[in-house]
Amino acid sequence: MSAPALKAPAGPGRNPFPANWTVRLIALLLLAYVVYACAQMGITWHRFVVGLHEGWRLLSEMVPPDFHRRALLLQGIAESVQIAIISTVFGVILSLPFGFLAARNLMPAWVSTLARGFIALCRSFHPVIVAILFVKAIGFGAAPGILALIVASIGFISKLFAEAIEEISLKQVEAVRATGAGFFNTMIYGVLPQVNARFIGFALYQLDSNVRNSTMVGIVGAGGIGGTLFTAFQRFDYPFVLALLLSIIALVMLAEVFSQVLRRAFL
Template sequence: MSADTAPQDAAGLRARAFRPDWRMRAIWAGFAVYVVYAAGQLNFTWDRFVIGLDRGAVFLGRMFPPEFARWQLLAEGLLESLQIAVIASAVGILLSLPIGLMAARNLMPVFVTVPARALIALARSFHPIIVAIIFVKAIGFGPLAGIFALILGSIGFVAKLFAEAIEEISLKQVEAVRATGASFMGVVIMGVLPQVLARFIGFSTYQLDSNLRNSTMVGIVGGGGIGGTLFAAFQRFDYDFVAAILICIIAMIMAGELIATWLRKTFQ
């Protein structure tokens, strides 16, 4: 485009105002080509989709009305999920405090931060369900495997963000506390924690919420909680019971979200 010749007429001005962005258009075209290619690779066909829609209608029809007759099984599973989430959050968040502190590069020497960061990276990169599989194989079926998996996941998330929050603090206050002759723990408690506590509570409540969601899922691989009941109901084609379980899970998650919001408000 002739950007440097300062067009006099209105038409030239209009042409410059909304210049076509060929780079962006190429990126969009690239996406379109990729979608067609990948859909071909995965054998997506329109027929499969249409057949699926028919089956989906049948499936939905069998889900209604939800069957709550086995409510005892349902309540037992939900309570176990809740217990898994609570214990995993409590232990995971408590462990995240020292690990996050150790991973903060502005307070700790390299030989402490590197192992702490490696642990966080390891805990973060596997989905809680995969970690749950490993723990189920190692310590057997039951809620304990789910608890361990979620503890690891909590450390990965909370400790990472905690370390990042610590790295952003103002060092002036830390120096001031240090100048009074405070011990290391004194510096941490009086100089560091007050600056990051609000954010720590923020992502701890987020993690509580996220653990509650995942605790309903670890059962699919044998990690305890409602997930096992859900998966069994699916495999037995008990779709009306599936609907009942799903309704209860969603209700529990929404209640958890409300409680998390309320907790955050209390501590603001």
């Protein structure tokens, strides 16, 4: 059987990389819209230069950082960590059933559609917006922040978990069903072993994300170091603001290191 013929090389007068005018037109339209949007929002070069000058002045007022109020700073960090851990634990636990219900290869169409609609609703709003709603509903404190991050965790983990389930091999599921196992045993022994590693990875990523988000929800009164940061800004206490910002950076970096350690331990 003869080998397939190779495509003849382009001639000396032919461009081997022809221009894609459709892509160029889309890029041109996108660039034109960006220019139009900047003009509509008043974004000008003069405003950018003035902003750089004001930003430099603000940074100069922050230096050196003020770490004298360590008790207040550590209290805010501790509350942010607690919010992140509690919301991740409950978010992961609640994401399991929603992930199963949203998997289209395991559930009827109407069940998976309803579950996916709820997951999309959880993902529709930024955690800060959800935190504002919970603050208005139950008052200030850590509880609104925890509830807001639980909603965010469900929206993220459930979606990825459902997509991971849809990629599994159904042969193992059918083998477990053939033994006479019920629905829950089929899920535990037929589905979870195939997605366990990915689910742990999703949970660890969400923990890292919740640590960052827990520093933001406090700005709207939902607990954590964000509330301390917002109060310091209102008092124009910029050296303490820099101390808080450096502490938040250190907290996020430590959370990243802790997440990597857990990944090596479980994956």
